[in-house]
Amino acid sequence: MESKEIYDQVNRVYGSITKSGTGQYEKTVAKAFGYTEEELDGVPDGANLGLSCGNPIAIAGLREGETVIDLGSGAGFDVFAASKKVGPTGKAIGIDMNKNMIDKANAIKARTDASNVHFIESAVTSIALPDNTADCIISNCVINLVPETDKQLAFNEMFRLLKPGGRVAISDILARKEFTEEIKKNVALYVGCVAGASQVSQYDAYLKNAGFNDILIVDSKNDLNTYFTAAEAKPSCCGTDAVKEEEKTSSCCSAEARESCCKQEEKESCCGTNSSACACNNQTSSMADETKTLATRLGITDLNEWAGSFKVYAIKPAAN
Structure with missing residues (x-):
């Protein structure tokens, strides 16, 4: 590179x-x-x-x-x-x-x-x-x-x-x-x-x-696997019916945050590869998820x- x-x-x-x-x-x-x-x-x-x-x-x-x-x-x-x-x-x-x-x-x-x-x-x-x-x-x-x-x-x-x-x-x-x-x-x-x-x-x-x-x-x-386990342990704050109403108004799940998160050009870094619902996960967690997926694909478990x-x-x- x-x-x-x-x-x-x-x-x-x-x-x-x-x-x-x-x-x-x-x-x-x-x-x-x-x-x-x-x-x-x-x-x-x-x-x-x-x-x-x-x-x-x-x-x-x-x-x-x-x-x-x-x-x-x-x-x-x-x-x-x-x-x-x-x-x-x-x-x-x-x-x-x-x-x-x-x-x-x-x-x-x-x-x-x-x-x-x-x-x-x-x-x-x-x-x-x-x-x-x-x-x-x-x-x-x-x-x-x-x-x-x-x-x-x-x-x-x-x-x-x-x-x-x-x-x-x-x-x-x-x-x-x-x-x-x-x-x-x-x-x-x-x-x-x-x-x-x-x-x-x-x-x-x-x-x-x-x-x-x-x-x-x-x-x-x-x-080092903490990056992955911490991301997995963190629930999605939006995108499910089980989310409490007060959580939907938090900084992560505000309408403004979801709109910013779900812009087409930001989906890769913010919303993950399978998030058509664009659940507005923490971006750091999304980066950890992406890295884990790639690492597994390359034989790194x-x-x-x-x-x-x-x-x-x-x-x-x-x-x-």
């Missing part, structure tokens, strides 16, 4: 995810990958989009007054959580290439008193910030979405932005074994955070080539056999 095709598809799918979501799927996924109830309660409504594969803040060791950058910040889930750790004298900066994500993050920020939070629309491979800006860089299930031809650029950018002695704390999906060419070339599986996963040895090489020391890459042993959620930690050497 060409890099442009990957970026276009990632932008299309993840841009659509900002349009809906009831919260239950997102919360289930976040808890499965290491977030506590207290952490989730402290994040503004709408910031958690259910796209985590770990909790990078748990290994970041953030302190008051530090500057932290989140690569692929989405609607600001980890940025808002990090802002509480660094306090009013620190800064939490979110970077995302998707305009819809940045717009949603800024809209959420406007409802809060998070004056130490900032969002920048940018690819993670080239960011308009000065060298030595951050004490820590975090990222959550995003680097696997960067095309292989550009991955080293992302790690080089992390190194450039970190102050000497700064650290990276990343949660990402890495491959447990070599993917078939069919899997590697499947755009839907790439967008679903599977096909673009690097081998552990490759990830280690990217970090070393960028200049990092003290590299630690640890398998979190989290169950258990994602954990092929890939895993890993914690990654590394340090930029201190200046001499």
